[in-house]
Amino acid sequence: NAGVTQTPKFRILKIGQSMTLQCTQDMNHNYMYWYRQDPGMGLKLIYYSVGAGITDKGEVPNGYNVSRSTTEDFPLRLELAAPSQTSVYFCASSSVRDSSGNTIYFGEGSWLTVV
Amino acid sequence: GDSVTQMEGPVTLSEEAFLTINCTYTATGYPSLFWYVQYPGEGLQLLLKATKADDKGSNKGFEATYRKETTSFHLEKGSVQVSDSAVYFCALNFNKFYFGSGTKLNVKP
Numbered sequence: 001n002a003g004v005t006q007t008p009k010f011r012i013l014k015i016g017q018s019m020t021l022q023c024t025q026d027m028n029h030n031y032m033y034w035y036r037q038d039p040g041m042g043l044k045l046i047y048y049s050v051g052a053g054i055t056d057k058g059e060v061p062n063g064y065n066v067s068r069s070t071t072e073d074f075p076l077r078l079e080l081a082a083p084s085q086t087s088v089y090f091c092a093s094s095s096v097r098d099s100s101g102n103t104i105y106f107g108e109g110s111w112l113t114v115v
Numbered sequence: 116g117d118s119v120t121q122m123e124g125p126v127t128l129s130e131e132a133f134l135t136i137n138c139t140y141t142a143t144g145y146p147s148l149f150w151y152v153q154y155p156g157e158g159l160q161l162l163l164k165a166t167k168a169d170d171k172g173s174n175k176g177f178e179a180t181y182r183k184e185t186t187s188f189h190l191e192k193g194s195v196q197v198s199d200s201a202v203y204f205c206a207l208n209f210n211k212f213y214f215g216s217g218t219k220l221n222v223k224p
Contacts, residue, residue: 102208
């Protein structure tokens with residue numbers, strides 16, 4: 001019953017540091033996503049992947065990188081942390097769209113503060 | 116391109132009041148439509164969905180009907196409770212998910 005698991009749940013970074021947010025799903029989903037949610041705001045898509053080896057930019061990709069070497073894992077890398085990257089990050093996954101209307105499943109979120 | 120527009124919040128209601136949160140969409144094809152709910156400090160959870168025109172999704176007293184003619188998927192509940200206080204997101208899926216900006220609901224006792 002794991003679903004989408006992301007780590008860490010909380011992290012404080014100093015400006016200029018790097019880190020990777022880990023995300024893994026056990027539902028054999030093709031599609032995976034990274035969103036950020038700023039306080040009181042909606043979701044903004046950072047990057048997404050339609051399958052292993054394939055990634056694409058979303059609305060706000062600058063300052064981030066992703067990779068998708070396996071179906072299960074979709075890590076998000078912050079290379080040079082900036083205060084503007086203080087946010088809550090959600091990883092999500094979904095299957096290929098089918099007639100029943102596939103659902104997107106979210107992880108519990110990672111709260112990141114850059115100081 | 117595809118997009119979702121939902122009414123801005125916050126929406127403040129008294130317990131047992133009727134709730135409507137409006138959602139309209141733009142899509143090039145025939146998407147599936149969803150409502151997700153986010154409780155404080157948590158991730159998004161699926162509330163209900165509809166996959167084709169005139170379908171009605173329902174769950175926990177909430178309902179929404181897929182209206183192709185008006186490109187809408189409004190969320191309704193006949194009698195809200197304090198425990199319904201959360202942020203509600205409308206979304207569509209047609210090869211990729213698109214989310215609305217979210218509507219915060221506050222229910223007062």
